[in-house]
Amino acid sequence: GAVVSQHPSRVICKSGTSVKIECRSLDFQATTMFWYRQFPKQSLMLMATSNEGSKATYEQGVEKDKFLINHASLTLSTLTVTSAHPEDSSFYICSARIRDSPYNSPLHFGNGTRLTVT
Amino acid sequence: KNQVEQSPQSLIILEGKNCTLQCNYTVSPFSNLRWYKQDTGRGPVSLTIMTFSENTKSNGRYTATLDADTKQSSLHITASQLSDSASYICVSKNYGQNFVFGPGTRLSVLP
Numbered sequence: 001g002a003v004v005s006q007h008p009s010r011v012i013c014k015s016g017t018s019v020k021i022e023c024r025s026l027d028f029q030a031t032t033m034f035w036y037r038q039f040p041k042q043s044l045m046l047m048a049t050s051n052e053g054s055k056a057t058y059e060q061g062v063e064k065d066k067f068l069i070n071h072a073s074l075t076l077s078t079l080t081v082t083s084a085h086p087e088d089s090s091f092y093i094c095s096a097r098i099r100d101s102p103y104n105s106p107l108h109f110g111n112g113t114r115l116t117v118t
Numbered sequence: 119k120n121q122v123e124q125s126p127q128s129l130i131i132l133e134g135k136n137c138t139l140q141c142n143y144t145v146s147p148f149s150n151l152r153w154y155k156q157d158t159g160r161g162p163v164s165l166t167i168m169t170f171s172e173n174t175k176s177n178g179r180y181t182a183t184l185d186a187d188t189k190q191s192s193l194h195i196t197a198s199q200l201s202d203s204a205s206y207i208c209v210s211k212n213y214g215q216n217f218v219f220g221p222g223t224r225l226s227v228l229p
Contacts, residue, residue: 006161007185034217043207043221044162104150104169107217109161 001027004096006110013084013117021079021113023094029074030096034107035067038091050077070073085118091115120145122210122220130226135198139223141191141208145216152209153182153193156222162207165193198227 003026015020023033031052036044048069049057056069068080077096081088091114095107120142125132131137143151150169154162166175166182168191179196195202208220 004161019135041224042220043205046217046219069151091159095161103211104167106152106164106167107162109154111161112159114159 002098002106002108003027004094004108004110006094006113008113009111010114011014011116013115015085015117016083018080018082019084019115021092021094021115023077023079023096023110025056025075025098025108026072028096028108029099030077031074031099033071033077033094033096035069035077036093036095038093047079052095057068076087081115086117089115089117120210120212120216120218122208122218124206124208124220124223126223127221128224128226130228131198133198133200133229134226135143136194136196137225139193139195139200139225141193141207141220143189143191143208143218143220145210145212145218147213148207149211149213150190150197151182151184151191152211153180153191154207154209156205156207158204165206195225197227200227200229203227217229 007022026105033050047062050071052071052108057065071077093112095109125140152167153165156162168184181194184191205222207222210218
């Protein structure tokens, strides 16, 4: 159980276009989802916390107008990279915690999206 | 400053051998300490979660320890297998939504 599906797994886009990444909790509800980016051989960097029905909370230095997050339901959060540039090329990962789960419950991660901007 | 450090940065061992990965954290107020395994190009998978009162926790061939006084944790892998090759990430959580990720240790298990 507790599967998080992330789509697409890979995407190549041209500079200036926008890309949408979906994160779905398949068999549980998630009030909160997290979005990360990961550069090669580095650990995950939290970009934003996505809350169902309200605005996302962005980490310092992350442009909210560039990385649009929508968490319209308890099972779906989307990250849209707007006007993508080559420096946005990275591995984007989402995670979710089961709704109302205890504080020491695990995070469940998607399998990531490899974004390449040409 | 909330921070998690891990050592070594990378490690190469032969199949069947044991190894221990280290994690130091400075997260306050401390809630719990987690170890994740991340295969290349995949999302992390939870191995163990330990709260303040837990000293050790096992998950198959993985055994994690926690010393909340010295703020150190270790992950011991017994009888390593080729499939253990991955990055191992130590994550500390405070009493809020804040997860602090370590840089990871990249383990390579060779035949």
